[in-house]
Amino acid sequence: MTRLVATQADTENSCYRALFPCPSPSALSVASAFCATITASGTTATNYPTRATNACGTTADRYISACQCGPTCSYSTLATATSLSSTTNAPACEPPSTSTTFTSTTSTAPPACESTPVNGNLLYGDFECDFTPWNPLVFAPFASVYGYSVTTPGFTKVNSFQTEFLGTPNCPTTCTYLRLTSPVFPVTPGVKYKYTFATWFDGISRGFVGTKINDRAGRTVSALDYPVTNWRFHQVPFQANATENEASVFFEWLNVESRLDSVTFAPLSAYCGNTSPVGLLRDGEFECGLGAWTQQKPDPQATAGVVNLGSDSLYTNSFPMGDYAWRVVSPGVPNPANQELHVSARIISGSMAVTPGKKYLVYFTSFFSNRTVGSVGVMINNSPIYTRNPNDAAQGTPAVFSPNHIIWTNMAGLTSANVKIEALVFGAGTIAIDSVMFVELNDGVV
Incomplete structure (x- = not known):
């Protein structure tokens, strides 16, 4: 355990960070204008920035102390301004500063802090x-x-x-x-x-x-x-x-x-395109269509594809993420002869580079319109790793997008992987999938 904190110095630093929230040029501009008006008596301090009052309160002394430091962000563009020249009650600035002015500077964050x-x-x-x-x-x-x-x-x-x-x-x-x-x-x-x-x-x-x-x-x-x-x-x-x-x-x-x-x-x-904000998998929100996914539909009776959920009242209270999801609809009980082991449709992600022995999170949300429509199966490189049924306790009530959280450990020698999600349909209804992610984890995660 490192550096447990519950001290007065921490309280001062909390006020400082609340007043100068890096990186936000607009917030820094407001803070700079405020610092230019505050006095030791507090008589001109009538415009306390609302984002700072929880940490700093509504008395002048802590604001004066924080204003003396001025913003120290090195990875934002800061507007030129003038700070107070007084050094009374100065907090532990980050880093300590004795300058009475701070000027515009632009630089990038250190690589270790990307x-x-x-x-x-x-x-x-x-x-x-x-x-x-x-x-x-x-x-x-x-x-x-x-x-x-x-x-x-x-x-x-x-x-x-x-x-x-x-x-x-x-x-x-x-x-x-x-x-x-x-x-x-x-x-x-x-x-x-x-x-x-x-x-x-x-x-x-x-x-x-x-x-x-x-x-x-x-x-x-x-x-x-x-x-x-x-x-x-x-x-x-x-x-x-x-x-x-x-x-x-x-x-x-x-x-x-x-x-x-x-x-x-x-x-x-x-989440559209080649770079995802979270993890390695592309186009997992389906906001731009299938993208890098490949769709297969063995069952001619089923309808499958990415659809806009907003126009369908079925999803009004289903808590989707965004407007689009991958959906499979069956008008009735499928003919098993037209399916592949009850699979009516599937999607296969693009290939992702993986590290042998590393752990990965496979995450997605699933929707079932009723409890008898079928289930969802997940494979990595054609090896089954997971099944979700509408009657599973974790799915909750029908007609809701519920989370699925799977930790998969890569085997030795495997350097690439894809995710396959299959809709196994047994009756009339709808199965939908959204928010698919594939994220490399810390080795200690369980």
């Missing part, structure tokens, strides 16, 4: 470079009993963000112990996005981790939802409204300790 995903909006969600520029805040009543660190192993790489009780929990009911806020990042009004993250719980607890984006509820994950000491992958849809041009994600820990990793945010259109 963003994941490379074509997404959210930076440093893999915590490979500590938790900066994310802003962790332990709420005041719990500073002595709750802390956080960056630890190993991670979900996909080396590190992950971990929270932990440092002493006996002092909340008799359900309390929010910690909030972790992302840097501000740009979004485009009307565009549909997906953000992902992975969680790990080290014991059964009645607490949970909740996430929001721009104060809109996204997802809650409980330690009771999945086996403990197992990583689980999650995805959440988001559509920017007409007035949103920037966003921030935050996570909150309520009566629980856990790990968080692999936080990504990207438009669904980024």
